[in-house]
Amino acid sequence: MPHLPIMHRPAFEAFVLGLPAATLVRQWRDDSVAKVGGRIFCLLDRDPGEVWLKVSDMAFELMTDVPGIRPAPYFARAGWVAISHLSPLDDAEVRAYIVAAHGLVAQRLSRKARTALGLD
Numbered sequence: 001m002p003h004l005p006i007m008h009r010p011a012f013e014a015f016v017l018g019l020p021a022a023t024l025v026r027q028w029r030d031d032s033v034a035k036v037g038g039r040i041f042c043l044l045d046r047d048p049g050e051v052w053l054k055v056s057d058m059a060f061e062l063m064t065d066v067p068g069i070r071p072a073p074y075f076a077r078a079g080w081v082a083i084s085h086l087s088p089l090d091d092a093e094v095r096a097y098i099v100a101a102h103g104l105v106a107q108r109l110s111r112k113a114r115t116a117l118g119l120d
Helices: 009-017 057-063 091-106 111-116
Strands: 022-027 031-036 039-045 050-054 069-071 080-083
Touching (some): 009 031, 009 039, 009 091, 031 091, 039 091
């Protein structure tokens, strides 16, 4: 099977489900939505499409100046970006941002929730 980029549903879903305590649902317009502890940390908007994810405040400021990366609609006020396949980021970089998004959201869970999920 050829390597599919993270912007395609099968690769995106397989990758996020490999992260600790991650779950996946299809919601809204059939987006693939990844959650940890019931909270969204990233999603794939369409297939192939944009990866929307939570980033740090500094990353948000820097990334939204990059062509192919924009504030994520509806989620931007919470520090989310939408990364298009037209961005200069390669597959490994997008995967690293997904891992970071998972960590950002997981660390905001209560200690009890993190412990129950095996994250502490």
